[in-house]
Amino acid sequence: xxxxxxxxxxxxxxxxxxxxxxxxxxxxxxxxxxxxxxxxxxxxxxxxxxxxxxxxxxxxxxxxxxxxxxxxxxxxxxxxxxxxxxxxxxxxxxxxxxxxxxxxxxxxxxxxxxxxxxxxxxxxxxxxxxxxxxxxxxxxxxxxxxxxxxxxxxxxxxxxxxxxxxxxxxxxxxxxxxxxxxxxxxxxxxxxxxxxxxxxxxxxxxxxxxxxxxxxxxxxxxxxx
Ligand code: 5GP
Numbered sequence: 001x002x003x004x005x006x007x008x009x010x011x012x013x014x015x016x017x018x019x020x021x022x023x024x025x026x027x028x029x030x031x032x033x034x035x036x037x038x039x040x041x042x043x044x045x046x047x048x049x050x051x052x053x054x055x056x057x058x059x060x061x062x063x064x065x066x067x068x069x070x071x072x073x074x075x076x077x078x079x080x081x082x083x084x085x086x087x088x089x090x091x092x093x094x095x096x097x098x099x100x101x102x103x104x105x106x107x108x109x110x111x112x113x114x115x116x117x118x119x120x121x122x123x124x125x126x127x128x129x130x131x132x133x134x135x136x137x138x139x140x141x142x143x144x145x146x147x148x149x150x151x152x153x154x155x156x157x158x159x160x161x162x163x164x165x166x167x168x169x170x171x172x173x174x175x176x177x178x179x180x181x182x183x184x185x186x187x188x189x190x191x192x193x194x195x196x197x198x199x200x201x202x203x204x205x206x207x208x209x210x211x212x213x214x215x216x217x218x219x220x221x222x223x224x225x
Contacts, residue, residue, distance in 0.1 A: 001199065001200050001201070001202075002196055002198075002199055002200070003196070003197050003198040003199075003200070004190075004195045004196055004197060005195050005196075005197045006097075006099050006197075007096050007097060007099065008034075008095065008096045008098070008099050008100045008101040008102060009096075009101045009102075009120075009121075009122055009186070009189055009190065010092070010096060010101075010102055010104070010114070010118055010120070010121045010122070011035075011101055011102065011103045011104070011121070011122045011123075011124065011186065011189075012103075012104045012106060012110075012111045012114060012115075012121055012122070012123045012124065013025060013103055013104070013105050013124050013125075013126060013182075014105075014106060014107055014108055014111050014123070014124075014125050014126070014159065014166070015125060015126030015127060015128075015159075015172075016126075016127055016128055016134060016156040016159055016160060017134060017138070017152045017153075017155065017156050018128055018133075018134045018137035018138055018141075019126045019127050019128040019134075019172050020126070020128070020172045020175065020178070021105060021126040021172075022105070023175060024126060024170075024172060024175065024178050024179055024182055025037060025103060025105055027175070027179045028103070028179060028182055028183060028186070029103075031179075031183070032101075032183075032186075034099070034100055034101060035100065035101045035102075035103060035186070036095055036100050036101070036102055036103070037102075037103045037105065038087055038088070038091065038092050038095075038102055038103065038104050038105075039053065039054070039055075039056060039057060039088075039091075040056055040057070040085055040086060040087055040088070040104075040105075040106065041056065041057045041058075041059055041064060041067065041073070041076075041084075041085070041086045041088060042056045042057075042058060042059075042064075042083060042084060042085045042086075043058075043059060043060060043061045043063075043064045043083045043084040043085075044058075044080060044081070044083035044084075044085075045058075046058045057088075061084065064076075064084045064086065065084075067086065068086070071089070072086075072088060072089055072090070073086040073087055073088060073089060074087045074088070074089045074092060074113075074114060074117065075087050075106070075109075075110045075113035075114050075117075076110070077106075077107060077109040077110050077113075079107045079109070079110075079155075080151070080152075080155075081148070081151065085106070085107070085110070087104055087106060087110060087114070092104075101186065101190075107155075107159070108158075108159045108162045108165065111123055111165060111166070112162075112165055115165065120194075122167055122168075122185070122186075122189050123165065123166040123167045123168070124166065124167065124168045124169075124170060124182060124185060125163050125166040125168070125169045125170070126169075126170050126171075126172050126178065126182075127160070127169060127170070127171050127172065128171075128172060129171055129172070129173040131153075131156070134153075134156060138152065168185050170182055170185075
């Protein structure tokens with residue numbers, strides 16, 4: 001009776017540093033094969049545990065700027081320590097058109113740009129339970145110098161101040177609960193009335209007529225008894 005739009009939803013997941021958004025997204029992707037994660041381009045150096053083409057497409061600044069000039073990005077921004085990060089356009093449009101939901105794990109600046117381009121984008125912000133907890137998680141990671149840590153904190157406070165741009169906020173104090181909440185959002189967004197493309201209403205008269213005939217048959221059966 002209802003035909004929903006074939007196009008997938010565009011979903012942005014942002015979050016404060018150490019909020020665990022990467023882990024939440026990984027779990028969601030494991031559970032849903034109709035959801036894909038967009039792989040961004042970045043000019044920041046590759047970390048030891050990262051794989052080119054899996055975590056990011058790693059390019060240098062000149063290559064990134066050539067892609068900007070070519071109009072290859074849906075959005076881009078300088079996020080950490082002056083490095084570029086950008087969302088590739090062509091792949092995302094293609095995946096949305098095949099009906100897949102596409103998750104963009106991007107910062108607040110990128111989220112703002114995408115929302116202006118596609119107002120129907122679903123924006124989710126994932127937060128750590130407290131800044132004390134963020135401090136603890138950064139210390140545990142221990143792979144950055146003081147200047148970098150201070151910069152991360154400043155970015156986190158700045159991002160929290162822009163939470164009004166988002167539709168949903170999920171506090172990640174328990175991973176399983178946070179995953180459940182994000183899944184609930186994604187499922188609900190699929191069921192929105194404005195995702196209906198066509199409604200097929202069967203012929204009312206016919207249905208009522210058929211119903212009455214069925215009823216008469218039942219009545220006659222009762223009479224016969
Ligand atoms: P990291 O360097 O730790 O991988 O990522 C730093 C920040 O860059 C994260 O907040 C992440 O959400 C953001 N980011 C990753 N890819 C993109 C992108 O394509 N565009 C924008 N605007 N931000 C991104």
